[in-house]
Amino acid sequence: MKWMKGIGLLLVANILIMVTLSITVPIVINVILPLFGIDVRGSIDLSTLVWAAMFGFGGAFISLAFSKQMARAMLDCRQITQPRSPAEQVIYGSVQEIAQRLHITMPEVWVYDSPDPNAFATGPSKNNSMVAVSTGLLQNLKEDEVKAVLAHEMGHVYNGDMFATTVLAGLMNTFVYYIAMWVRRFFAERDQAALGFGLSLVIQIVVSILAAIVINWFSRRREFGADAFAARVYGKDSMIAALRAIDRWVTRSQVEYSSQDALATMKISGNSSSFMRLFSTHPPMEERIASLQRLAV
Template sequence: MKSFKSILLLVVTNLLIFVSLSISFAILVNFVLPLFGVDLRGSVSNTDLLWALVIGFGGAFISLLMSKHLARAGLQMQRIDTPQSAKEHLVYDSVAQFANRLGIRMPEVWVYWNDEPNAFATGPGRNHSMVAVSSGLVNLLSDNEVQAVLAHEMGHVYNGDMVSTTLLQGLMNTFVFWLSMLAARQFDDRPMIAFMVSIVLQIGLSFLALIPITWFSRRREFAADRFAAEQVGVAPMISALQKLHQRAEAMHVVHDVVRDPMATAYISGSWRGWFATHPSLEARVAALQALQNGYSYR
């Protein structure tokens, strides 16, 4: 079973929910309600932006609320409440230590069985989050490196990256829906054409909207790296990134997006850089080294 990094999962889920809501709205307004003598097409034109806000942010927040459940779907995961093994103690105690230090509620801690090293954090808020690691990650890295990866994920939790990404997605959804409705208005007298124009534009513009979303995600990855470096030091974070990258190359996942698009080990190629949710290994290591040398951080 493939694993997915939380940000990518949130983005993809948002896209699917948003497009589904948009299609349902278009079918309802253009085809279903007119059969019952209710024609909202004229009235909706005066409130397009309101509808766009409702559907745009609605889709984004539905995906956020579902994020923990979706992250666990399809993975053989076990929640750690009472650690048994040394590795479980390392993961659980590290997360508890970070949570206590940051003054936030202890996240749910999960482990899942997968040879590909990965870790992710998700949830609708810093006090309603989960952190998960794969067996491949804890078996590959040293204790200090595991703590660095966990600190990185706790940085996402503490900084509210899932919520801020959701707000940006909602804003992008709103513009996509609004622009597609404006274009469809040109064909109000031909409902089928209006419907097709709206859907095609929504799908196309949604993919373009991924560019600012993934750019923001890359900024948050740098911030999470910095957070981890401040918590456990620069050296363990750099060492963890390098080991994960080496393992990724050995498992042939660096150039195979289908197998595991957003595993922690995945480092995107330059040709897909605009849509990459993570910076390159070189950029992340350089930023960490700059921090170590006292230079300004990205």
């Protein structure tokens, strides 16, 4: 079945990463670290790494596999299978047209009730995905702008952004769990289990924050790619107009999207705060517009 292709690719990627780690970690432990006077030989074993990978990639894999179901559960949404209005025809027709052009299975098309103009795409693979738009997007954007936003989301689907982000998140989670488990084991072997447990929790929190910065940086890079895809499909002027329309609504409503939003990684808007942008999944609007203006299509 087609949906199994995305899962299969994820599993293959995980296996390749584990093989790479199983080769590089012993080299780092037995060769590189001793050169700097750091000897942790005997304190680290591959079984710890395997358990960390099971936790790290397991959680990411489950999130990806059930991403569509979780998104629908969080929203008051309805699926469009037969368009019943001009707006629904624009949404459904645009997604269908792009899917046919790309020779991929048409994603599920959903509309969810929300005043903010937004959209997202999710799913385990490009042939098993969904695209959802808010009622606010339909109410605040013109037809060509809505189509540009849909093309942006289809860019995420076709580029495999959900899969790529999941693999990176799994890898980062593995390192977080691995470091925490190693610290706990290291102190337990020295009869300081309580200290090791407390320290591992602190380290896990700190490393998780650092990992989130890496994952969100990667997510922001993927947004530029999706914008470029939309520009190639419907022209960069439409995508620029869509971003400006969304930005005007945000400014008018004095809304600042939070990176803690359960759907923040899926939405089209970003955070412009100089510090908080490190934890934002989307670049500031002005950067995206400037990137599109430089684009030759």
